[in-house]
Amino acid sequence: MMREALDQWDFVVAAYVVGVIGTFAMVAWAWWDMRRAEARRDKVKRK
């Protein structure tokens, strides 16, 4: 019987990379977009 030689750690690392990068990118984007929108509102208010 043929068996694939799969290293389980490759899959663990791949899943953690996807999860961590996806989550942290979303948090960074949400924070940056909030700061940008609030800075624009404050700038418009001062006009």
Added chain:
Amino acid sequence: MHGYANPTRFLKLARWLTPLLLAMGLVLVTGSLAWGLFVVPPDRLMGETVRILFVHVPSVWLGMGGWTAIALSSLAYLVWKHPLAAVAARASAVPGMVFTAIGLATGSIWGRPTWGTWWEWDGRLTSMLVLLFLYFGYLALSQAVAREGVSPRIAAIFGLVGAINIPIINRSVVWWNSLHQPPSITMGKSAIDPAFLVPLMVAVLGFSLLFGGVVLARIRALLAEVQAEARLRRMALETA
């Protein structure tokens, strides 16, 4: 509760709560993932791949939680007509969509060494994919509604109707044959050993705090955009 439906009062609360939730979430997620990677023992059947549990399960739960938040906020908008409820629904869409995508991707990666396949068109995986497409549709619709300046009623109805998929996802492994295991954690009991369950609960709490922080940040961003546009329109009318 109704007191915080006032945007001024809500923003006062959100200003300190947003960084607090995000900071606590980042600490708990980092700690639980390190725990899952370096401390938890390999599983008797799944071996090292059991560590994917700590990314996959919180993501899938929050993917479903995101749509539940959309449905509840949409219901609140339709009943009380409060604009902040519509903003809260729209703010839950991006984090819900991202966690659904992460849940699908990590599930697929987990499936290859444990099931021997990246994908299977069974009830659980297909209904989760449908949830991702529902998020795409909801985001496109709510953005169009905001751009055209029309009532968010249609997006709220879409949010409520789409919620039918949530119990289908939850019961899919019971109703249909699936490679996916049946529910391991139900109300009040768990089939998971505490060595895995405790770090899993810490990961769920950490990811949930991040979800809450992102939703608050999105609400603040959407409210700031509305306030800036309203001010610009007033200024244009005054100069005309």
